[in-house]
Structures are given as structure tokens and as C-alpha cells.
Amino acid sequence: MRRNNYVTECASVLTMIIAAWLVTGLRTPLTSARAGERFEMTSGIVSPAQTATRRLPKLRTRVSNPHLIEDENRRPFFVAGVCPQNILHWSAPDQMDAYFADREARHFNFAWVVMNGWNLSDGLDMTSARAAANPVDARGNPMLLKGTSWSPGNLNPAYVASVDALVRSAANHGIYLFLDPCSSGYTPGPDDFDPARHSPDEMRRWGEFWGNRYKEYSHVNFALGNDMLVSPQVDSLVSGLEKYMPDRLMTIDWIGGPPDWSSDATGPHKFYDAGHRWVNLNGRYQYQAPQWATWYHYNMTVPVMPTCIFETFYEGTTVGVPQPAKPAPPQMMREDVWGTVLNGGSGFGILGSFDALYDPIKWLGKIPGVEEAQYCTTFFTARHWYELIPDWPHTFLTSQSGTPGKTDYAYVSAAITGDGSLGVCYYPGESGRSFRLIVNMSKMGGGAGNSQARWYDPTNGVFQTIGTVANSGSHTFITPDANSKGATDWVLVLENN
Numbered sequence: 001m002r003r004n005n006y007v008t009e010c011a012s013v014l015t016m017i018i019a020a021w022l023v024t025g026l027r028t029p030l031t032s033a034r035a036g037e038r039f040e041m042t043s044g045i046v047s048p049a050q051t052a053t054r055r056l057p058k059l060r061t062r063v064s065n066p067h068l069i070e071d072e073n074r075r076p077f078f079v080a081g082v083c084p085q086n087i088l089h090w091s092a093p094d095q096m097d098a099y100f101a102d103r104e105a106r107h108f109n110f111a112w113v114v115m116n117g118w119n120l121s122d123g124l125d126m127t128s129a130r131a132a133a134n135p136v137d138a139r140g141n142p143m144l145l146k147g148t149s150w151s152p153g154n155l156n157p158a159y160v161a162s163v164d165a166l167v168r169s170a171a172n173h174g175i176y177l178f179l180d181p182c183s184s185g186y187t188p189g190p191d192d193f194d195p196a197r198h199s200p201d202e203m204r205r206w207g208e209f210w211g212n213r214y215k216e217y218s219h220v221n222f223a224l225g226n227d228m229l230v231s232p233q234v235d236s237l238v239s240g241l242e243k244y245m246p247d248r249l250m251t252i253d254w255i256g257g258p259p260d261w262s263s264d265a266t267g268p269h270k271f272y273d274a275g276h277r278w279v280n281l282n283g284r285y286q287y288q289a290p291q292w293a294t295w296y297h298y299n300m301t302v303p304v305m306p307t308c309i310f311e312t313f314y315e316g317t318t319v320g321v322p323q324p325a326k327p328a329p330p331q332m333m334r335e336d337v338w339g340t341v342l343n344g345g346s347g348f349g350i351l352g353s354f355d356a357l358y359d360p361i362k363w364l365g366k367i368p369g370v371e372e373a374q375y376c377t378t379f380f381t382a383r384h385w386y387e388l389i390p391d392w393p394h395t396f397l398t399s400q401s402g403t404p405g406k407t408d409y410a411y412v413s414a415a416i417t418g419d420g421s422l423g424v425c426y427y428p429g430e431s432g433r434s435f436r437l438i439v440n441m442s443k444m445g446g447g448a449g450n451s452q453a454r455w456y457d458p459t460n461g462v463f464q465t466i467g468t469v470a471n472s473g474s475h476t477f478i479t480p481d482a483n484s485k486g487a488t489d490w491v492l493v494l495e496n497n
Helices: 006-024 032-043 093-105 157-172 198-215 233-244 268-273 290-298 328-340 373-381 440-448
Strands: 060-062 069-073 079-082 110-114 176-180 220-227 249-252 284-287 307-311 345-350 389-390 412-418 423-429 434-442 451-454 464-468 472-478 492-496
Touching: 006 307, 079 373, 157 176, 220 233, 220 290, 233 412, 249 268, 249 284, 249 307, 268 284, 284 290, 284 345, 290 328, 290 464, 307 492, 328 345, 328 373, 328 412, 328 423, 345 373, 423 434, 434 440, 434 492, 440 451, 440 492
Parallel strands: 079 110, 079 345, 110 176, 176 220, 220 249, 284 307, 307 345
Antiparallel strands: 060 069, 389 412, 412 423, 423 492, 434 472, 451 464, 451 492
């Protein structure tokens, strides 16, 4: 809200500019076009050592298995992420720290954030919100100094300081970032961001600014879009980013627009196939059964790319294509995470809820399905999850046949390591209680010895012992009654003794 007192307002603005100048290392105040150009060319984030920012290993496609991600030390990376997309609008730096501290404590390691935020002028509605052309941070600072130009010289240094604080806070809590520097939706209004209103050269310079600014920050990766992509603007932006950051994960969030909002012809790999060869992560944007969606993307193999969730059902909401008849329950989140990993995902990926648009701090502890994903993360990261092979031929779990269908939420996801040391089946509970899983035990341990059999409750991370089972013949396992939340989804865990 603007003040009427002119003197007070001028003092406030002057204080803001000086503070931002000191934080970002600018050498001259931004009071002229020439100063704006100096900001564009010379501003740089303070070095990690000076700001005590934790360095995380860079991520890349796994050398020995390109279906997965690994870090620069060749450790497999299990993506466990959330999407507080609008956190810059809601959270000052201390609140960002509180949010990321909570996510770190719940074993999340990734966050998807849009740098140009959501336009909230039409109210808070997750089904119709669009990205803003000139968003405002939590302190009321607009992104642009004037007008609508996205030339870096028009960036408000105070807003840039908020993005800097976000980048540092995430790193210090072990959280990698997918930053979206050009979030854009279909049918943009006059106050919404539309890439078509900006020249490719302007978008290239926009990319160069952010690439240069965060080139020393190893945890920063990029996602482009947020429903709509416009070429050649997006390619120009990426060329600017890659001038300084050529070795980061790059994906897109893209779906066909109205009226059908189909994902049949979209997605990162298909964008790559259309000539946009900078895409290297096949993050899926699908509102279908997670078993099918992961299987579908996993089998896009020229080239093979890592896959995981990038956008799917948002817990507690009716966001989706087609739109769900009722809000997505916590069990849907569990089906997403377990179904994705066991069908070949590099972790489960990014989970959504109300905190994508609304104040993320207010949703901490209130989205049980998202928060129960921590039991998936801790289960797999304590084991050689990266050696699991999806059991689509059903040589391990023999009580079902065929590959998962687009709407087959009842499909039991199963995977086993090549040496038979670990076998895992996730029953999504869609077929009721006391469900029978028939397992070919000869696949465990090379058909010799015994395996320990246990049920794992995906709602609280607690095991129930079944007993020791011989690694020979078929064995029928019957799911227990209800889990700790009264649902019927369970994980069967077989580990060779």
C-alpha cells in the first residue's frame, strides 16, 4: 500500500535501494538508464564463502544408468521434492528459512519455485491463477522498476535480493532448486506474463542475468514453463542460462492448452524431440495413474532420460486434467510416490498441494499425504533403491499381468534388484483389504537360502514382521487390515538373508 507522505515515501525508497545495493554488491545507485545497464552488466551475487552458503554437489544424468540422476560424486540421487511455487510472494527470508528447515526435517531435498510468481489480483484460485508479469515479493517490492520490460536493467534490486535470499536459504537446508524464470500460463491477461510480448533477445539477456548470478550455486537447476511454452523465446532464455550454467538439470512444465488440456503430445521428451535439445530431465506432467505415467516416460528411450513426477495431482485440491470429481486425498500422494519409484523414477519427484499458490508456512503440518512421502524417502535411501528393476514382465510378482494402464490405479507396482537381494511391492489399496500378492520366491537370492518378509506401513514408516520365507517356489502374501490412517495400501518388503 502506498503512503501519502511524500518525504516518508522517498526516504523509504532510498533506504530500500541502498540496502539492496549493499546486499547485491552494486557499485552505483540505480537512478538512470546508464545505472540500469551497469546493474545488468556488473551486478553479481556475493560469493558463497562470504555469505556462508552450503555447497551441494551438482546433479547430472547417471553415467551407468541414464534413467536416474546422480551427483557429481557419482552417488545416485533420489528426488524428493515439493513445490512452494509462490514462496517469494509470501515469505520474507526468515520465513523461507523456517519453511526449508521443516522440509529438510521431513527428508525433502528439492523445491520448485517460480521467480515471477503468481498474479493474485483476481483472487486465490488454483484452477485459474496465472503467472504475473510484474510480481511482488513478501515485502511489497515489485520485480520491475517500471513498465513491463524484462530487460535486466529494469530489475528491482530489492526483488533480486529476495531471490538471492531464497537461493541461499534452500542451499543451507540441503534443498536443491528448480527455478522457473519464465512461468507462463495459457490465455494471459494484461497483467499476466506472456513470453510472446518479449523479444527473443530480451529473453536471452534475462537468462544471461540469472545464469551469471547463480553460476556458483551448484544446487540451482531450471524448469521452464508452467503450462505454456513459447518458442523461440524459451530457447533464447535457455541459451542465456547455459552461457554460464551449461551443466544443470533442465526440464519443462508443459501441457496442451484449452479446450482439452491434453498431455498426449506434450512433455519434456517430446519437446526435446521437437528440436529443443537442452532438455535433459523427463519430468512428467500427467494427471493419470502414476504407475502408467512413469512406465510411459521411462520407455521414451532415444535418448534415455531420468524421469520422475513434475506435476500431478495436488493434495486436497481438484486441480487436474481431467479435473478430479473430489479433492485428491493423502492416499493419492502415497500412490504417486511409491508407484513412481517402483516403476523406474529417480525418486518420486515433485509433490504439490495448496502451498503451490498459498502461503507455504501456513500449510506446514496440514498436508499429510505430502508429508508421509518422507517414509518413502527414508525407506528407499536406506537401501540400494537405484538397483531396482521394474517387474513389468511379472517374473517376480506373478499375480498380475500386463503393463499398467492409463487409468489403472489398482495396478500393483513391483521391482526387484538384479541380484535378488531386495524385492518390493506396493499395493495401492484400490481393491480393498486382504489382497493376495503371489510372489515367485525363486527370484530372491538367486533361488537359494531365505528372505526376511515384512509389511511396511507407508503412513508411518513402521514395519510388521511376516517371517522368514524360503527362496523357492511361489508364496502368497495377504495384506494386513488397515494401516495407521485406516487405509489399505501396504508395502511388501523382501530382503535376502
